[in-house]
Amino acid sequence: MRPVALVWTACLIVACPSALGWICPACSTESEGLLCTDCGLPRPPEGMGYAPACTVEVRGAAVRVESFFVDSFPVTYREILPWMNENVSTLEDMAGIVTGQYDANLQFLRYTPFTGNSEGTGITVPSNCFSLPVGSFTYEGAASYLQSRGARLPTTAEILAAKRQGLVDRFDVESVMRRFAAMMRSTMGSMLGDLANQAMFAGYSTVDERLMWEWTTDAWRQPPDSIYRLDAPYRVIVRPTEEAELGAAGSDMGYFNVTFRGVVPILTGEGQDRPEGG
Numbered sequence: 374m375r376p377v378a379l380v381w382t383a384c385l386i387v388a389c390p391s392a393l394g395w396i397c398p399a400c401s402t403e404s405e406g407l408l409c410t411d412c413g414l415p416r417p418p419e420g421m422g423y424a425p426a427c428t429v430e431v432r433g434a435a436v437r438v439e440s441f442f443v444d445s446f447p448v449t450y451r452e453i454l455p456w457m458n459e460n461v462s463t464l465e466d467m468a469g470i471v472t473g474q475y476d477a478n479l480q481f482l483r484y485t486p487f488t489g490n491s492e493g494t495g496i497t498v499p500s501n502c503f504s505l506p507v508g509s510f511t512y513e514g515a516a517s518y519l520q521s522r523g524a525r526l527p528t529t530a531e532i533l534a535a536k537r538q539g540l541v542d543r544f545d546v547e548s549v550m551r552r553f554a555a556m557m558r559s560t561m562g563s564m565l566g567d568l569a570n571q572a573m574f575a576g577y578s579t580v581d582e583r584l585m586w587e588w589t590t591d592a593w594r595q596p597p598d599s600i601y602r603l604d605a606p607y608r609v610i611v612r613p614t615e616e617a618e619l620g621a622a623g624s625d626m627g628y629f630n631v632t633f634r635g636v637v638p639i640l641t642g643e644g645q646d647r648p649e650g651g
Contacts, residue, residue, distance in 0.1 A: 398423035399440075417442050418637060422540045429533045432619070436530040443527065443535045444634035446542065447506035447587070448518065450486065450498045456518050457496045461489075467496065470514030472627035484629050485509040486552075501552050506544055506585065506632040512608045512622065515588050515633040524635030526590040529619065531636055532611050541613045544585045546630040586610040586620065588633040593621040 395416050396402070397409035404410045417423055421442040428437050461467045468475030471487055482488065485508070486498040510518075512526075519525050527535065535541050593607035610631055612618040622631060 399425065415639065420445055421635075421637065422535075422538075424531070424535050424538050424540060427534050427537070429530050429537065431530050431533060438528075438530045438534045440639045441527075441531060442637040442639065443531070443540055444524075444636070445540065447544075447585075447632040447634045448515075449504055450507055451503040453507050453510075453518060454497060456521060460517075460521075461496060464489075470511060470517070472509050473511040473513075473624055474627055481627065484627055499552075505549055505552060506542075508546070508549065508585065508632055509627055509629050510588075510631070510633065511628060512588055516590070519633075519635040522635065524637050526588050526633060527636045529589045529591045529609050529611060532587060532589055532634075533617050535636075536611075536613050536617055541587070541634075543580075543613050544632065545580050545583050546585045547583050549585065550629070581612075581614045583630075584612050584614060586612045586622070586631045588622070588631060 394403055394405045397404060397412060397414055398417065399414045400409060400412045402409050402411035404416070407416050408414065409416075414423070422445045424438075424441050424443050426438060426440045428435050430436070457467075457470065461470065464477060464479070465475055467487075467489060468481050471485060472481045474481040479489070486502045486505075487496060487509070488498070489496045507515075516526055532541060587610060589609045589611055591609040593609050608622050610620050610622045612620065622628060
């Protein structure tokens with residue numbers, strides 16, 4: 374059997390020193406190198422879980438998904454801040470990453486935990502938000518960050534496969550936003566009022582209705598005018614309800630309830646065996 378290989382081998386080598394032992398998630402073999410000695414699976418990058426090849430249903434069609442590694446937790450504010458401060462030098466840059474709604478008075482940050490100066494630099498969030506999943510990021514911002522670390526956004530089928538494997542978490546956006554509500558009140562005062570009565574939560578009577586969505590790399594296939602205020606490029610988002618609800622991302626709420634995670638596909642050469650695992 375020839376070993377399988379990651380698309381981005383360098384990322385794997387940095388994250389997984391060969392001197393440490395690990396248990397292969399596909400066949401449970403204990404190995405010490407970069408590849409499983411039994412099935413050839415690469416060692417998962419740090420913080421990623423293994424999703425074996427499978428077939429999932431997407432909009433009524435069966436879709437084959439090849440094996441991949443996926444972030445066990447969505448990208449957090451702690452992870453994203455160094456990258457933002459390295460890549461953002463103007464307010465326009467910041468708006469392209471956060472909410473996509475530029476204005477010179479920083480109003481596009483009003484329902485996010487992000488703060489910065491008038492040049493769009495010195496970006497941070499309250500310390501109690503560091504461990505939370507990033508919200509309010511645009512599709513372009515999410516894709517750019519993941520590319521910088523050798524990953525990409527998942528396809529709709531991949532995130533549904535990860536959900537089936539128990540690799541996708543559920544986050545109530547209201548509980549997430551309560552973590553930085555005090556900061557919002559201090560900057561917005563009486564404009565904020567009671568968080569539970571904000572328009573962004575109006576009509577959400579169950580936790581499922583408040584779950585954060587996740588970006589995928591797929592484009593929405595329905596005509597743009599069929600969805601209210603749909604934002605180009607009409608990307609598909611997934612919410613981990615029991616039925617794995619699919620939707621399209623609109624910009625009117627600044628993506629406050631959309632988060633994201635990265636995937637690294639596992640490729641094989643022609644004729645190679647592929648670990649099915651699980």
